[in-house]
Amino acid sequence: MTVKPLGERVLVKTDKMEEKTASGLFIPQTSQEKTQFATVTAVGSDVKSVKAGEKILHDKYAGTAIKIDGDDYLILNQKDVLAVIE
Secondary structure (H helix, E strand, O other), X not given: OOOOOOOOEEEEEEOOOOOEOOOOOEOOHHHOOOOOEEEEEEXXXXXXXXXXXXXXXXXXXXXXXXXXXXXXXXXXXHHHEEEEEO
């Protein structure tokens, strides 16, 4: 399935959280903190600040969560992108 965001929206794939601590303890998904890092997959026609393939930092509770082919994605407004990570 292909998703093309409209206007000033950005489609990002959320980065996976670590399921294990440095000492080897497993962290249940219910206790894991929500990630704020993601990779841009597609951008709307009005987005100028980011492009596909860039890693970004976004607002913690921003966006609409969707699943595409079993993977977790977010559709964010351009204003919810806080920084590009180089």
